Amino acid sequence: MTLALKRLSRHFPDIAALDDVSLDIAPGEFIALVGPSGSGKTTLLRILAGLDYPDEGSVTLNGDDFLAATARERNVGLVFQHYALFRHLTVRENVAFGLRVRPRRRRPSRDQIRARVDELLKRVQLVELGGRYPSQLSGGQRQRVALARALAVEPDVLLLDEPFGALDAQVRTALRRWLRELHEELELTTVFVTHDQEEALELADRIVVMNKGRIEQVGRPHDVYQDPATPFVCEFIGRTNRIPLQRRGTTWGAGGWSLPAGASGGRFQSAVAYIRPEHLSLSVPDDEPAWNARLRHVYLAGSIAHLDIHIAEINQTLEVDVASEDLARLSLVPGTALRVAPTRLVAFALDETPAAQPLVSERWVMQR
Numbered sequence: 001m002t003l004a005l006k007r008l009s010r011h012f013p014d015i016a017a018l019d020d021v022s023l024d025i026a027p028g029e030f031i032a033l034v035g036p037s038g039s040g041k042t043t044l045l046r047i048l049a050g051l052d053y054p055d056e057g058s059v060t061l062n063g064d065d066f067l068a069a070t071a072r073e074r075n076v077g078l079v080f081q082h083y084a085l086f087r088h089l090t091v092r093e094n095v096a097f098g099l100r101v102r103p104r105r106r107r108p109s110r111d112q113i114r115a116r117v118d119e120l121l122k123r124v125q126l127v128e129l130g131g132r133y134p135s136q137l138s139g140g141q142r143q144r145v146a147l148a149r150a151l152a153v154e155p156d157v158l159l160l161d162e163p164f165g166a167l168d169a170q171v172r173t174a175l176r177r178w179l180r181e182l183h184e185e186l187e188l189t190t191v192f193v194t195h196d197q198e199e200a201l202e203l204a205d206r207i208v209v210m211n212k213g214r215i216e217q218v219g220r221p222h223d224v225y226q227d228p229a230t231p232f233v234c235e236f237i238g239r240t241n242r243i244p245l246q247r248r249g250t251t252w253g254a255g256g257w258s259l260p261a262g263a264s265g266g267r268f269q270s271a272v273a274y275i276r277p278e279h280l281s282l283s284v285p286d287d288e289p290a291w292n293a294r295l296r297h298v299y300l301a302g303s304i305a306h307l308d309i310h311i312a313e314i315n316q317t318l319e320v321d322v323a324s325e326d327l328a329r330l331s332l333v334p335g336t337a338l339r340v341a342p343t344r345l346v347a348f349a350l351d352e353t354p355a356a357q358p359l360v361s362e363r364w365v366m367q368r
């Protein structure tokens with residue numbers, strides 16, 4: 001039951017909300033669409049829901065034209081951040097709604113609807129609240145009712161747009177784990193829009209990173225984090241340090257540190273390296289290339305400590321993560337002198353055309 005999106009574009013008068021987007025979604029997959037505000041996530045979801053149409057491109061479900069079907073004909077379940085429940089209906093009536101309004105020949109009997117609602121309320125852990133009205137529920141409970149209502153019609157695809165966006169951090173974390181379990185139990189196919197890259201990394205089978213209406217990268221969370229395809233993905237997913245590199249004969253470097261010979265970069269003169277905070281070694285032996293750094297601040301965050309280190313020779317402050325238990329072992333206190341080098345980085349050579357945005361022309365990875 002593959003949902004195939006091919007070369008979708010959606011133009012508004014002054015912007016391309018979607019620009020040549022292609023994506024195959026496999027049955028049972030949990031896909032997270034991430035990207036900054038205005039990158040096209042909601043537009044893509046609305047097109048799948050039948051609430052908007054592309055100017056170009058196609059969407060097929062098992063080869064059938066999905067766009068030719070109306071929103072009602074498509075068997076999709078929808079939950080939005082503020083998906084208003086019907087205020088005058090109880091929780092049970094809200095959940096039953098999608099089944100009650102079906103055309104008579106497809107409508108289940110009263111008893112079937114009652115059984116289905118019972119089962120769904122059990123699933124979303126709201127059995128005892130079935131008689132309440134939406135105004136008598138917490139935000140998290142309301143979103144669970146909205147999800148039960150979306151699931152009532154046994155959708156082929158579940159579409160969620162920031163469903164937990166308005167909830168506080170703790171409720172959000174609990175609900176996202178619960179959603180993932182529900183997705184697996186019911187063997188759903190889910191497309192989930194979120195601003196929150198941590199949520200996406202934790203939940204999804206694959207992440208789709210969007211930027212200005214285009215897909216920058218599609219991949220498993222670990223791969224996108226570990227092997228970002230573009231500078232945008234490096235900066236958008238996870239934390240990172242960005243360091244400009246200069247060409248030095250056959251190597252690349254910055255200050256007293258250089259990339260081992262054999263690194264790529266061909267004909268280019270400048271490049272940028274992206275280094276994750278956990279990919280910096282703080283005690284490099286004297287005979288290996290390194291930066292001389294000084295520890296500025298230590299921020300303890302539970303099991304992890306975030307450090308700010310300053311490297312005068314490149315005039316940059318970098319973020320480094322270490323396990324909190326290593327702080328004492330490595331005598332890490334503000335003012336400590338360190339010899340620092342990356343253990344892994346992703347670098348992009350930049351074309352020196354006089355364009356405002358230098359073009360990325362080559363990408364390489366160093367791993368020690």
Ligand SMILES: Nc1ncnc2c1ncn2[C@@H]1O[C@H](COP(=O)(O)OP(=O)(O)OP(=O)(O)O)[C@@H](O)[C@H]1O
Nearest residue numbers: 012013015017035036037038039040041042043044
């Ligand atoms: N009906 C519309 N008319 C004109 N422009 C629109 C319309 N709908 C969306 N846009 C524009 O298209 C772009 C993509 O919008 P979209 O809502 O898909 O982004 P998004 O990634 O979901 O953003 P957010 O995370 O803020 O919800 C934005 O620049 C938006 O202003």
